[in-house]
Amino acid sequence: MSSHPPKNGERNGAAYARFIPREELRDFAAWTPDAFGGTPAHTPESRQPDSAQSVAEALQAQLHAARQAGYQDGYRDGLVALDSFKRSFAQQTTAQVGALLQRFDDELLALERQLAHAVARAAVELARQVVRSELATRPELVVKVAEDALGAVLLSARHIVVHVHPDDHDLVAQGAAEVLAARAARLVATSDVERGGCRIESELGRVDAQIGTRWAQAAATLGQDVPWRDAAAADDAEGRP
Structure with a gap:
């Protein structure tokens, strides 16, 4: 055993190398870099569920x-x-x-x-x-027809001949005697003139006042083409003597 007294450093080193029992380590915790911040460290395993x-x-x-x-x-x-x-x-x-x-x-x-x-x-x-x-x-209506037809003939006309149906001859001769005399017209019974009408001829022309002609003109003004005689009536007229 050395007789030299221990140096100060040696004495101090021996003091810090003292063994500390486990019972004294009850409040000890391992130090981590973020321990000073007051928040516990989180390992990657602890953050994975939240992520x-x-x-x-x-x-x-x-x-x-x-x-x-x-x-x-x-x-x-x-x-x-x-x-x-x-x-x-x-x-x-x-x-x-x-x-x-x-x-x-x-x-x-x-x-x-x-x-x-x-x-x-x-x-x-x-x-x-x-x-x-x-x-x-009223067959006497033919008299009015003859008078109107004579009125349509020019006054300068001469040699006037009025053709009427034989059955109308006497009616016109009596009813229109004055008009016929004034125009020096001659009245003639003609079978091809239908009853109720007349035809007047002179050196200046002809006035057709037959009932069929006047009827066709009246029907045309209404836009109709209706003959005065239908087929049956025409056949009857042709069959009569």
Whole structure:
């Protein structure tokens, strides 16, 4: 054992090298770099569950946003398609209704024309029956016809001949005697002149006042081509002696 006394450093080193029992280490904790900040250190293993949850929530949020955006886009596209369909349907309906109204108007106009033609023809047919009845019941009307026909002849005309039906000769001779004498006209019975009318000839021309001619002119003013005699009446007239 050395007789030299220990140096100060040696004495101090021996003091710091003293063994500390476990019982004295109950409040000991291992030092970490962030221990001074007052927050416990987190190992990568402790942060992994929180990161996975955050990623899942972010993905869920993105999915929800994508769904909302898709819903809005689809709704907007649906409105646009609906508006386009409405306009197309309105245009198509308008065109169809316009064509239907035009067709209805054309058919109504054609019906009005047919009705007007039928009414005019019925009126002409009725007038023909009335005139025939008048001639049958009042044969003296031929006198007025002869006077009007003579009035249509120019005053300068000479050698006037009035042709009437044989059955009307006496009626005209008596009823229009003064007019015939004033125009120095000669009255002649002619079988080809129908009863109720007359034909006047002179050196200046002819005045056809026969009932068939006057009837055709009157019917033409109504747009009708109805002869004075129908086929049956014409056959009867030709068969009479």
